[in-house]
Amino acid sequence: MAKVLLDKSKRDWWKSAVFYQIYPKSFQDTTGSGVGDLRGIISKLDYLENLGIDGIWLSPVCASPQVDNGYDISDYCAIDPMFGTMEDMEELIAEGKKRGISIIFDLVLNHSSDQHKWFKEALKGKDNPYHDYYIWREGDENTPPNDMRATFGGSAWTYVPELKEWYFHQFAVEQPDLNWENPKMREDIYKMIRFWVEKGIEGFRLDVIDQIGKDPDLQITCNGPKLHDYFRELSAKAFIEEGIVSVGEAWGANTERAKLYSAPDGSELSMVFQFEHICLDQEPGKDKWDMIPLSLPKLKDCYRRWQQELHGCGWNSLFFNNHDLPRVVSRWGNDKEYRVESAKMLATMLHGMEGTPYIYQGEELGMTNICLPIEKHVDLETLNVYKERVGLGYDPEEVMKSIHARSRDNGRTPMQWTDGLNGGFTEGTPWVSVNENYKEINAEAALKDLDSVFYYYKKLIDLRKTYPVFSDGSFTLLCPEDEKVFAYTRDTENAHMLVVCNFTGETLEFEIPEEYHGSEMLIGNYSEYAPELRPYEAVILYYEG
Numbered sequence: 430m431a432k433v434l435l436d437k438s439k440r441d442w443w444k445s446a447v448f449y450q451i452y453p454k455s456f457q458d459t460t461g462s463g464v465g466d467l468r469g470i471i472s473k474l475d476y477l478e479n480l481g482i483d484g485i486w487l488s489p490v491c492a493s494p495q496v497d498n499g500y501d502i503s504d505y506c507a508i509d510p511m512f513g514t515m516e517d518m519e520e521l522i523a524e525g526k527k528r529g530i531s532i533i534f535d536l537v538l539n540h541s542s543d544q545h546k547w548f549k550e551a552l553k554g555k556d557n558p559y560h561d562y563y564i565w566r567e568g569d570e571n572t573p574p575n576d577m578r579a580t581f582g583g584s585a586w587t588y589v590p591e592l593k594e595w596y597f598h599q600f601a602v603e604q605p606d607l608n609w610e611n612p613k614m615r616e617d618i619y620k621m622i623r624f625w626v627e628k629g630i631e632g633f634r635l636d637v638i639d640q641i642g643k644d645p646d647l648q649i650t651c652n653g654p655k656l657h658d659y660f661r662e663l664s665a666k667a668f669i670e671e672g673i674v675s676v677g678e679a680w681g682a683n684t685e686r687a688k689l690y691s692a693p694d695g696s697e698l699s700m701v702f703q704f705e706h707i708c709l710d711q712e713p714g715k716d717k718w719d720m721i722p723l724s725l726p727k728l729k730d731c732y733r734r735w736q737q738e739l740h741g742c743g744w745n746s747l748f749f750n751n752h753d754l755p756r757v758v759s760r761w762g763n764d765k766e767y768r769v770e771s772a773k774m775l776a777t778m779l780h781g782m783e784g785t786p787y788i789y790q791g792e793e794l795g796m797t798n799i800c801l802p803i804e805k806h807v808d809l810e811t812l813n814v815y816k817e818r819v820g821l822g823y824d825p826e827e828v829m830k831s832i833h834a835r836s837r838d839n840g841r842t843p844m845q846w847t848d849g850l851n852g853g854f855t856e857g858t859p860w861v862s863v864n865e866n867y868k869e870i871n872a873e874a875a876l877k878d879l880d881s882v883f884y885y886y887k888k889l890i891d892l893r894k895t896y897p898v899f900s901d902g903s904f905t906l907l908c909p910e911d912e913k914v915f916a917y918t919r920d921t922e923n924a925h926m927l928v929v930c931n932f933t934g935e936t937l938e939f940e941i942p943e944e945y946h947g948s949e950m951l952i953g954n955y956s957e958y959a960p961e962l963r964p965y966e967a968v969i970l971y972y973e974g
């Protein structure tokens with residue numbers, strides 16, 4: 430099956446595209462350093478072309494002290510030597526283009542590293558021109574301006590005695606927030622973005638972008654009053670070319686907000702990463718470590734709302750995994766006896782919807798979570814929550830249970846390429862543990878097996894680019910209260926498709942609507958069609974007329 434190439438001169442080409450996220454540190458090492466690099470990505474472009482994807486969302490590769498794995502940038506226009514050189518980056522862009530693969534750069538615009546020259550200058554004094562690139566409040570050293578908490582634990586304010594001022598950081602102490610109120614700071618950001626566009630970057634993923642309009646005095650983090658003004662300015666000044674794709678990470682987005690973000694006139698962004706579905710299996714009002722079982726009717730209702738409310742007036746992205754999330758097959762599937770079936774079922778449910786799908790590295794192999802003792806964890810958020818909760822008197826075993834289910838390290842274990850040393854990721858010592866199941870789950874084995882999760886994703890990608898109903902069809906949820914089956918239809922005037930997914934390891938009855946009797950099966954995870962739904966079965970039926 431040859432890859433279907435999209436015409437990227439079309440304004441909304443990304444509406445029928447499928448993207449693939451690479452977390453460079455864990456993708457492919459070519460130097461033996463134990464850390465993935467740009468040349469490693471170049472060496473795997475043929476693999477990605479074979480899968481059929483249209484673009485790579487590349488997690489940050491800019492210069493960084495790596496306190497938060499590159500989400501703390503010290504120079505936006507330099508490549509971190511750990512990943513390679515600017516020439517490697519240019520080669521990656523050029524080699525990607527040859528294969529119809531665009532590079533989508535990760536822009537961390539909410540904060541920089543404390544090692545960025547802007548922050549170093551800012552520390553020199555209140556009169557320094559860069560001081561106002563960050564958010565400061567005066568005060569005495571014992572009283573932070575307010576009790577806002579940082580996402581990675583502790584206060585969101587850090588005191589600088591020399592200045593007698595506190596600076597704001599929503600994440601780590603080493604990630605001071607940029608002051609978007611300052612037009613000079615914004616102009617420097619746009620200049621930097623243009624630098625990358627001129628290098629051939631064709632899109633941007635905008636890290637925690639719904640926080641740039643924050644108002645720390647009112648304790649507003651997401652969705653601040655000027656947020657959409659900033660987006661419009663960003664779009665007008667930096668994303669000038671029509672084909673540039675932009676996707677905003679927005680934990681605080683609801684459907685109304687998302688419609689603004691992704692308004693069809695292109696005045697803000699192309700699409701949004703929203704997280705409502707991801708938060709359904711945590712206790713309302715608490716954080717991700719406080720888990721509750723997933724309710725399928727709630728999940729279905731969430732998707733229904735997003736599908737229906739954005740149809741024709743906004744655009745969503747479709748994803749289960751990224752570098753901050755656990756592996757979906759371990760989370761909502763069955764990563765033991767039905768690993769392959771449930772990985773394919775989940776993919777079917779997601780890729781049948783309207784939006785732009787994002788596949789996270791290893792998802793196309795059905796990679797799973799990892800179970801590590803705390804000493805082997807490396808993610809600062811994970812280490813902080815362990816310390817914080819055990820300190821507060823939580824049972825360490827319970828804390829570890831939630832870490833095994835939710836830690837960001839689950840998604841960051843190295844890509845499993847072969848059954849050889851370290852899964853073929855590195856010949857050195859990997860920076861984070863390799864999942865032992867690489868002997869069974871790896872790309873080499875998947876490529877040899879026509880029934881693998883890999884080929885299933887390849888087919889889903891191909892279907893999206895072949896049948897317009899995948900991107901254009903309206904969405905209708907079937908059996909909303911059913912706790913085991915997720916079924917929906919997608920319709921355009923003359924094309925109709927039915928997606929049915931069994932979310933359990935049981936065999937179930939399911940009545941196929943009459944109009945689909947005798948229709949074509951576009952894809953399914955069991956070789957033949959049967960009247961009942963087998964464990965984790967998924968199928969897409971289709972007819973025209």
Ligand code: GLC
Nearest residue numbers: 497500537600636637752753
């Ligand atoms: C985003 C990134 C995450 C990072 C945080 C701070 O949520 O995806 O990895 O830690 O922003 O930049």
